[in-house]
Amino acid sequence: MSSCTSCGSPIPDGQGSSCSMCYGDMSYGSDGYYEAWAAEEMRQEELKEEEIRQYQEELQREESIVMVIQEKGHWFCLSYQGKRIESGLDCQASIYIGLENRNITKKDIDDNKKLANVTDKAVLMAASYLGYMTREEFEG
Numbered sequence: 001m002s003s004c005t006s007c008g009s010p011i012p013d014g015q016g017s018s019c020s021m022c023y024g025d026m027s028y029g030s031d032g033y034y035e036a037w038a039a040e041e042m043r044q045e046e047l048k049e050e051e052i053r054q055y056q057e058e059l060q061r062e063e064s065i066v067m068v069i070q071e072k073g074h075w076f077c078l079s080y081q082g083k084r085i086e087s088g089l090d091c092q093a094s095i096y097i098g099l100e101n102r103n104i105t106k107k108d109i110d111d112n113k114k115l116a117n118v119t120d121k122a123v124l125m126a127a128s129y130l131g132y133m134t135r136e137e138f139e140g
């Protein structure tokens with residue numbers, strides 16, 4: 001085994017004086033360094049894309065959560081100002097809920113904070129009454 005004259009990495013005999021990374025060519029020699037690096041870069045890129053995709057799905061889910069009611073229900077839009085559960089970042093979140101009556105309880109609010117992905121400390125900014133209707137009517 002000899003070593004790359006630029007970075008000192010061990011390289012197979014007969015490859016000359018550079019490793020494939022320092023030579024800058026994936027097909028140079030047989031040490032496989034460049035190839036391994038490129039594969040890792042690609043894997044990181046895919047991971048990033050997967051994270052972005054999941055995050056976007058998450059956002060969409062948060063914006064469109066609707067709770068199921070049996071027949072007709074009283075619909076509200078609850079808006080929160082707070083922090084996201086996972087990231088801890090400041091956010092505004094809103095959620096639509098259909099309830100059997102017009103009373104919104106503390107439990108309704110607490111449950112909705114979780115569904116809206118805001119922490120327990122989030123502040124309820126507004127509870128807008130939207131009307132008495134079925135889920136189908138509500139969703140148009």
Ligand SMILES: [Zn+2]
Binds near residue numbers: 005008019023
């Ligand atoms: Zn090298």
